[in-house]
Amino acid sequence: xxxxxxxxxxxxxxxxxxxxxxxxxxxxxxxxxxxxxxxxxxxxxxxxxxxxxxxxxxxxxxxxxxxxxxxxxxxxxxxxxxxxxxxxxxxxxxxxxxxxxxxxxxxxxxxxxxxxxxxxxxxxxxxxxxxxxxxxxxxxxxxxxxxxxxxxxxxxxxxxxxxxxxxxxxxxxxxxxxxxxxx
Numbered sequence: 001x002x003x004x005x006x007x008x009x010x011x012x013x014x015x016x017x018x019x020x021x022x023x024x025x026x027x028x029x030x031x032x033x034x035x036x037x038x039x040x041x042x043x044x045x046x047x048x049x050x051x052x053x054x055x056x057x058x059x060x061x062x063x064x065x066x067x068x069x070x071x072x073x074x075x076x077x078x079x080x081x082x083x084x085x086x087x088x089x090x091x092x093x094x095x096x097x098x099x100x101x102x103x104x105x106x107x108x109x110x111x112x113x114x115x116x117x118x119x120x121x122x123x124x125x126x127x128x129x130x131x132x133x134x135x136x137x138x139x140x141x142x143x144x145x146x147x148x149x150x151x152x153x154x155x156x157x158x159x160x161x162x163x164x165x166x167x168x169x170x171x172x173x174x175x176x177x178x179x180x181x182x183x
Contacts, residue, residue: 003098005105005174013173021166030127030161030170035097037062038069038089038154053148055088061139062090062100103139104155105175111138117179120168127161129171130154 002010009031017029039054051068058066066088074082092100109115112133122130135150161167172178 003095003102005102006095006098009098009174013170016173017166017170020169030159030166032097032101032157032159032170032174033093034158035092035100036089036156036158037092037100038087038156039066039151040087040154041151050149051088054151057142057147057151058088058090058153060141062092063096064090064092066090101157101174105177107140108138109177111140115177117177120178123164123167125164127159127164127167129157129159129167131157 014026014029014031017023018026023029037058039058041050041054055066055068067090069087069089071082071084071086109118118131122132124130132152132154134152137144137147137150157171159167159170161170168178
C-alpha cells in the first residue's frame with residue numbers, strides 16, 4: 001500500500017523531473033531516501049527525566065522508537081563527558097517516511113504561528129535539506145497536557161539529488177511550502 005505523497009511522487013513528480021532535467025533513466029531521478037528526526041538535549045546532563053520526555057514525544061510523532069544518542073567527545077566547557085546520553089533520533093524510511101513527510105507538509109507546518117513558508121537556504125550542498133522546528137506542539141499527535149517541556153527538533157530530508165537545485169525542485173513539486181522569493 002502506497003502513501004498519497006509517494007503516489008504523487010511516482011505519478012507526477014518523477015515524470016516532471018525527467019522532462020525538466022532531461023533525465024532518460026528513471027532510476028537516475030532524485031528521490032527521498034530517508035528522513036532523520038533529531039532532538040538534542042543539553043539539559044539531559046542535569047535532568048535525566050528530560051530524555052524520557054523527548055523519547056516519548058519522538059515516538060508519538062514518528063510512530064517509531066527513537067535511538068538515544070550519546071556524546072562522542074568530552075567537552076569541559078559544557079560539563080560533558082564522553083558516553084553521556086544527550087539526545088534522541090529516529091531514521092524513517094519507506095512508508096513511515098512518506099507518511100511523516102505528508103503530515104509535516106500538509107498538517108504540521110501550516111500550524112506554525114505566522115507561517116509564511118520554510119526557508120529555501122537550508123540545503124547542505126549535496127541535495128539534503130534540514131529544517132529546524134522550535135516546538136513539538138505543531139504535530140497533532142502531541143497532547144498539550146502530557147508534555148513536560150516545549151522542545152525543538154531538527155528534521156533532515158536526505159535525497160539522492162546531486163545538487164541543491166535538483167533537491168529543491170523535487171521537494172517543491174512534492175508540495176514542500178518554501179518561502180517565495182520577493183526579488
